[in-house]
Amino acid sequence: MADLSVNLGGIRLRNPVVTASGTFGYGKDYLDLVPMERLGAITVKGVAPFASHGNPTPRTAEVFGGMLNAIGLQGPGIDKFLHHKDYMPFLRTVDTKVFVNIWGKKLEDYIEVASRLEAEPEGIAALEINISCPNIKEGGIAFGTDTKQAAAVVAAVRAATSLPLITKLSPNVTRIGDFAKAVVDAGSDMISLINTMPAMAIDIETRRPRIANVTGGLSGPALKPIAVRMVYEAAKAVKVPVIGMGGVSTPEDAVEFLLAGATAVGVGTAIFTDPGVLVRIVDGIDAYLERHGCKSVNEIIGAVRV
Amino acid sequence: MKHQVESQIIANRRIHGDYFQVDFNAPEIARAAQPGQFVHVRIPLLEHRVLRRPFSIYNVEPAAGTVSVIYKVVGEGTECLSQTPADTVASLLGPLGCGFTVPATADVQPVIVAGGYGCAATYLLARRSPRKPVCLFGARTEADLLLVKEFEALGCEVRIATNDGSRGHRGFVTALLEPFLKAAQPRPVAVAACGPNPMLKAVAKDLLLHGLDGEISLDHAMCCGVGACFACVIKRKSDNPDGWEYARTCIDGPVFPASQTVWD
Numbered sequence: 259m260a261d262l263s264v265n266l267g268g269i270r271l272r273n274p275v276v277t278a279s280g281t282f283g284y285g286k287d288y289l290d291l292v293p294m295e296r297l298g299a300i301t302v303k304g305v306a307p308f309a310s311h312g313n314p315t316p317r318t319a320e321v322f323g324g325m326l327n328a329i330g331l332q333g334p335g336i337d338k339f340l341h342h343k344d345y346m347p348f349l350r351t352v353d354t355k356v357f358v359n360i361w362g363k364k365l366e367d368y369i370e371v372a373s374r375l376e377a378e379p380e381g382i383a384a385l386e387i388n389i390s391c392p393n394i395k396e397g398g399i400a401f402g403t404d405t406k407q408a409a410a411v412v413a414a415v416r417a418a419t420s421l422p423l424i425t426k427l428s429p430n431v432t433r434i435g436d437f438a439k440a441v442v443d444a445g446s447d448m449i450s451l452i453n454t455m456p457a458m459a460i461d462i463e464t465r466r467p468r469i470a471n472v473t474g475g476l477s478g479p480a481l482k483p484i485a486v487r488m489v490y491e492a493a494k495a496v497k498v499p500v501i502g503m504g505g506v507s508t509p510e511d512a513v514e515f516l517l518a519g520a521t522a523v524g525v526g527t528a529i530f531t532d533p534g535v536l537v538r539i540v541d542g543i544d545a546y547l548e549r550h551g552c553k554s555v556n557e558i559i560g561a562v563r564v
Numbered sequence: 565m566k567h568q569v570e571s572q573i574i575a576n577r578r579i580h581g582d583y584f585q586v587d588f589n590a591p592e593i594a595r596a597a598q599p600g601q602f603v604h605v606r607i608p609l610l611e612h613r614v615l616r617r618p619f620s621i622y623n624v625e626p627a628a629g630t631v632s633v634i635y636k637v638v639g640e641g642t643e644c645l646s647q648t649p650a651d652t653v654a655s656l657l658g659p660l661g662c663g664f665t666v667p668a669t670a671d672v673q674p675v676i677v678a679g680g681y682g683c684a685a686t687y688l689l690a691r692r693s694p695r696k697p698v699c700l701f702g703a704r705t706e707a708d709l710l711l712v713k714e715f716e717a718l719g720c721e722v723r724i725a726t727n728d729g730s731r732g733h734r735g736f737v738t739a740l741l742e743p744f745l746k747a748a749q750p751r752p753v754a755v756a757a758c759g760p761n762p763m764l765k766a767v768a769k770d771l772l773l774h775g776l777d778g779e780i781s782l783d784h785a786m787c788c789g790v791g792a793c794f795a796c797v798i799k800r801k802s803d804n805p806d807g808w809e810y811a812r813t814c815i816d817g818p819v820f821p822a823s824q825t826v827w828d
């Protein structure tokens with residue numbers, strides 16, 4: 259058995275496999291199905307200062323190679339997240355690292371939610387700043403596609419908390435390296451990418467969009483080659499650790515991201531297909547390392563031969 | 565407790581028109597299943613798709629370890645399922661969701677209102693109710709009726725309404741419900757409904773009109789099936805300032821009190 263542990267900006271993960279935000283709820287829903295003590299970390303669904311309904315339905319559509327979603331960040335808000343038994347109090351009992359994904363409609367929202375988490379940090383390994391949700395009308399999109407605004411959000415959150423910061427980047431930009439640099443310069447300890455890609459599907463019989471929000475984010479296997487390219491470019495642009503994700507559904511996919519330069523790998527949509535995939539990916543990375551005579555997963559991070 | 569079971573298909577056959585029955589060997593799910601719960605199925609021949617398909621649990625035999633589902637072929641997934649031979653292994657998540665309340669005593673008269681696969685979704689309720697339910701089944705036409713003999717074999721009285729009058733009452737099934745909602749009933753009724761949305765909406769409306777409540781099982785396209793993704797939400801009454809909230813059909817439902825649903 260190879261050493262699967264990785265050092266993610268000072269956070270020690272037992273292995274590089276983490277759940278992607280929004281696809282694993284707040285952990286509890288999968289308690290019966292996924293052995294949490296086998297995961298590197300779980301990233302919870304986005305938390306804002308306020309409770310929100312999210313978008314009208316239908317919110318998802320299956321498409322070839324993946325799915326579209328415009329959930330619109332339905333969530334309980336920070337008060338309930340911190341104090342209701344199903345959220346943070348539950349997460350503190352789980353034997354894995356917890357990343358709390360945060361979002362807001364304006365800069366002040368990000369500051370507020372980060373300050374509230376800073377005040378009760380027990381059990382939180384890091385905050386992941388979602389500046390790239392494609393499905394909120396007034397929301398993150400402006401932050402995610404303008405380097406100056408992205409840096410402003412990160413700097414504001416940085417000032418509000420001493421918790422390690424991960425900034426989650428949007429794929430909906432031309433030069434991903436510029437965004438990676440901008441958020442790291444603003445104080446982000448690491449980056450994660452990619453979020454979903456803005457997309458659309460139409461029901462040709464009714465001639466209506468298949469999701470109520472008209473457009474939604476594409477996730478799943480179709481995203482993977484784009485994600486691998488962006489992780490590769492981002493990892494070259496910055497020195498901090500990168501969490502790579504987008505369409506990972508097999509151990510081989512995860513290894514590809516590690517080779518491209520990711521220190522950890524996020525798994526999202528594939529959990530819907532099969533909750534058992536998380537442990538299979540952990541075991542499969544181990545098998546790959548054995549097969550290649552590697553003692554540690556660190557030997558393959560960024561080891562693509564170009 | 566939810567289980568993920570790599571389950572062998574014991575049998576898979578057409579029962580009627582576009583309707584099929586598939587029996588899975590899934591002992592953990594068979595033991596734990598409650599009426600109105602569902603299984604989330606990874607259809608083996610649908611491997612190029614990322615989502616599972618949800619199906620209500622029709623029947624279970626805990627001793628034999630079998631879980632049966634009745635499904636209608638409506639699209640690619642159900643078409644693939646209908647072509648899956650016995651002995652194939654399929655991944656099942658289950659039992660999932662909050663199901664129907666089984667009446668605690670025979671003092672309550674259960675009344676089932678169902679159409680389409682809703683008849684399958686209410687079969688375990690009928691089987692486990694202390695007093696056998698009266699079943700009101702609605703269909704477009706006689707050929708669309710399902711499971712009438714099976715419910716009768718449980719000792720249920722089955723009354724039928726078809727839109728075209730080809731069998732039973734001509735018209736909507738709600739007309740058959742009316743007498744049960746009148747105060748003249750000898751004993752309290754517990755109404756459980758599953759079927760097409762317009763049917764459920766009409767049942768909910770009639771219940772509330774008579775100052776009664778009941779349980780209805782709602783159907784919405786799902787992704788995770790366990791509460792994590794918030795894809796399958798419906799509007800439910802709430803005491804928040806808006807008066808409503810989005811509830812997940814997969815975990816808060818699929819069975820909801822009729823009085824709590826909000827129809828747009």
Ligand SMILES: Cc1cc2nc3c(=O)[nH]c(=O)nc-3n(C[C@H](O)[C@H](O)[C@H](O)COP(=O)(O)OP(=O)(O)OC[C@H]3O[C@@H](n4cnc5c(N)ncnc54)[C@H](O)[C@@H]3O)c2cc1C
Binds near residue numbers: 637685
């Ligand atoms: C809790 C629950 C229990 C269910 N129980 C049963 C059951 O016992 N028997 C049964 O036959 N079916 C049941 N269904 C519906 C079943 O899940 C869908 O028919 C199935 O997912 C269709 O898959 P498909 O790939 O064949 O069709 P697709 O190609 O995905 O879709 C075909 C058509 O059906 C529509 N559709 C797909 N999923 C749904 C859905 N969930 N609700 C409404 N329309 C949908 C699509 O929009 C499309 O028009 C249940 C659904 C839920 C949510």
Ligand SMILES: Cc1cc2nc3c(=O)[nH]c(=O)nc-3n(C[C@H](O)[C@H](O)[C@H](O)COP(=O)(O)O)c2cc1C
Binds near residue numbers: 279478506526
């Ligand atoms: C249903 C769904 C909900 C999501 N919600 C969030 C979210 O709340 N915050 C976020 O940063 N990303 C969210 N994402 C994006 C994922 O975390 C991930 O970046 C993306 O789906 C690509 O990975 P995948 O192909 O493995 O799913 C969501 C994705 C899906 C499919």
